[in-house]
Amino acid sequence: MDAATATTKRRLPAGRKAELAAYVAESGQVTVVDLASHFGVSIDTVRRDLDQLDREGIVVRTHGGAVSAMSVPGRDRGLDVRLQMQISEKERIAALAVELIEDGSVLMLNAGTTTLAVARALRNHRNLTIATNNLRIPAEISPSVFRDLFIFGGAVRTITQATTGPVTLAMTSNTTEVDIRCDYAIIAVGAVDASGYSTSNLGDATMMSEMIERADRTVILADSSKLDRRLFAQVTPLQKADYLVTDAPPSPDLAAALAEAGVTVLTP
Template sequence: MNAAGPNAEPSRGRGGQLAAQRQATIVAEVNGRGAITVAELVERFGVSDMTIRRDLDALDSSGLLHKVHGGATSVGLRSAHEPGFDAKLTQESSAKHAIAAEAARRVQPDSAIGIGAGTTTYAFARQLLRVENLTVVTNSARIADVFHGNSRSDRTVVLIGGIRTPSDALVGPIATAALQSLHLDMLFLGAHGVDAEHGLSTPNLMEAETNRAFIAASREVVLVADHTKWGTVGLSTFATWSDLDVVVTDAGLPAAARKSMRETGCDLIIAS
């Protein structure tokens, strides 16, 4: 008879049960959030990177989620899927508020800044209402309305026009052409996806083109994105890490992702 000591490996049945429980939790998390990264799952379950990747392979094969580079998305969320503004507005709201407050500290009076469309940049815009002598260029009607509702004689707001996306960005050749003649001190951009290999991405091809024009017009580029964006890859990359100067994110970013982000050479700021 074989006696099992206190440090013995779990039986095959017990191991299979643990894997099934872990995979069920992964599916629930992905369905609730829309996406999750391998790094987050490794940290959460205390297992190896390869174990998580095997879990994702199995769940992808079963049709329960969609495996992407660096993580997984829900079965209804593909690289070309673009959630609406209101759907994203309440997601990670406390993290977005912290990121917005931290990023706003970088804005000085008498600046000309660009603000890309998005819910994190929307929260950021609300933090700028007390900054004096500010010129704001944006392709978001929602962000323009933030400043319109708090009008000041020392503020100029330029709304770039274009075709409206589901996330309420105004994009396309008209927006791109307008940006080509501008010179901005700083640009604050969000992203649908943030990935060590693929940089910043969006599901919308025209939005990618407009964001590239925003970047080309700016002396300093700041990414504002919460930790859930890490590991997600959209249809089109609009910025590589060499295009960015600063990344402002929240404390939920896993340690492995922080290491990868620091290796890009950008200044990483964790908002508390």
């Protein structure tokens, strides 16, 4: 064992994490295998370190690696950044999700790049009613797909190009709120673990939860990099969803929890 290798193996975890974060920042984008080789540790150790750094907002965890978050403020990543992440996984998830939707259905879709992929994948559907807080969906979805398209009002979060606020539609003549229902809530979340579905923003979590409460069926969307993780704000427990659509099978423990909760898992 040479001196450099010996030094690497003696590093404390905190020191390794700091050096790992610096290495990701310098490289811009790295894989788990590359990091394990560079630092002389196991792949599982690197994954745990990256998960911790992602929770702290230092790196952006991706499927199989990480990208630098130095130019991105806080936990919220700009839409343009997220549009470049897990592109093929999101397209596969969207293709599966739209198979559940019948023509003429009423849908609620939340903000997120995966739901944008769903909007594009609905191109062969007709006569849908769609309600969303995702400000990009009107530009992404074909006019031939929907009969009516509603945008929920509220405060605009420019970083996600979405609104936050109560899921209500008000009568134009007065302030009476209209009770709204939908056939499907299609909800992209930031994390899934045995405790439920979660996201990094409290306002977003409230919006998602209210959509789910108004739906006959709920379809959760999450690529495999979001499984076995938990973020700041819980959206709802596992059993509140009917389907989890993801791009790879969950771990055995998470799969067991989903099965116990009665959630059908759909993968390519």
